[in-house]
Amino acid sequence: MKLFLNSNQYIDTSKPLDISLPLSSDSDNPRAWYVDPPVFEPVRTEHYTGSVQEGGSVNFRNIFFNPHGHGTHTECLGHITNEVHSVNKLMKQYFYRATLVSIEPSIREHQDGRQDRVVLPEQLGLNKECSPVLIVRTLPNSSAKRTMNYSSSNPAYFDVACASSMLNAGVKHLLIDLPSVDRENDEGALAFHHAFWEVPENPNFERTITEMIFADDSIVDGDYIINFQLAPFENDATPSRPVLYKIEDV
Numbered sequence: 001m002k003l004f005l006n007s008n009q010y011i012d013t014s015k016p017l018d019i020s021l022p023l024s025s026d027s028d029n030p031r032a033w034y035v036d037p038p039v040f041e042p043v044r045t046e047h048y049t050g051s052v053q054e055g056g057s058v059n060f061r062n063i064f065f066n067p068h069g070h071g072t073h074t075e076c077l078g079h080i081t082n083e084v085h086s087v088n089k090l091m092k093q094y095f096y097r098a099t100l101v102s103i104e105p106s107i108r109e110h111q112d113g114r115q116d117r118v119v120l121p122e123q124l125g126l127n128k129e130c131s132p133v134l135i136v137r138t139l140p141n142s143s144a145k146r147t148m149n150y151s152s153s154n155p156a157y158f159d160v161a162c163a164s165s166m167l168n169a170g171v172k173h174l175l176i177d178l179p180s181v182d183r184e185n186d187e188g189a190l191a192f193h194h195a196f197w198e199v200p201e202n203p204n205f206e207r208t209i210t211e212m213i214f215a216d217d218s219i220v221d222g223d224y225i226i227n228f229q230l231a232p233f234e235n236d237a238t239p240s241r242p243v244l245y246k247i248e249d250v
Contacts, residue, residue: 078236163195
């Protein structure tokens with residue numbers, strides 16, 4: 001079905017571009033922060049077994065997972081505040097115009113010889129015309145992101161100065177294909193998280209960060225309409241399924 005944005009542009013809802021990573025019981029499920037793979041297991045009681053394969057009448061499984069550590073998730077400022085605010089309550093709009101950009105993080109050298117891969121503000125190319133949703137695909141864009149265990153891998157992250165660049169350009173929602181906007185081991189500073197949500201000085205309850213997406217190379221850089229699909233968990237983070245739609249000209 002065609003949905004017209006204006007007299008000159010439309011999106012085709014029959015052509016979704018899913019940029020989420022699914023949650024599964026497979027050991028190759030993407031994960032981070034030292035969590036084990038998700039666990040899917042049948043409920044077993046004295047009255048029934050929740051597995052058709054094991055003789056039950058239905059499949060009825062418990063699922064144990066962590067929204068921050070297992071696949072694509074969207075989080076709000078409750079991730080770093082004393083009160084655990086719910087992203088389900090705070091996110092009230094689900095369709096936005098979005099811009100996808102591909103960036104190869106820069107190498108940052110440390111005095112002890114360590115190297116980090118860091119996204120710098122000048123690489124974002126932001127201006128006052130920026131869409132409210134920014135999607136950053138890091139390069140190289142290996143399919144290994146679909147199954148990556150990021151724990152102890154020191155993945156790329158964002159320089160804290162990127163946050164002010166985004167806020168000045170009007171970015172409300174940031175999506176990345178990394179496990180975090182901040183360095184894996186930053187001694188708990190979470191500098192970008194604090195700067196983006198302006199915590200504690202001026203906490204912003206509208207902005208979100210979505211981590212561990214995967215945008216296939218077939219999805220080109222440019223402008224899209226995004227549909228945020230969030231599982232309705234009352235938690236600071238929840239599994240999500242961001243879906244893009246190409247903006248077509250009439």
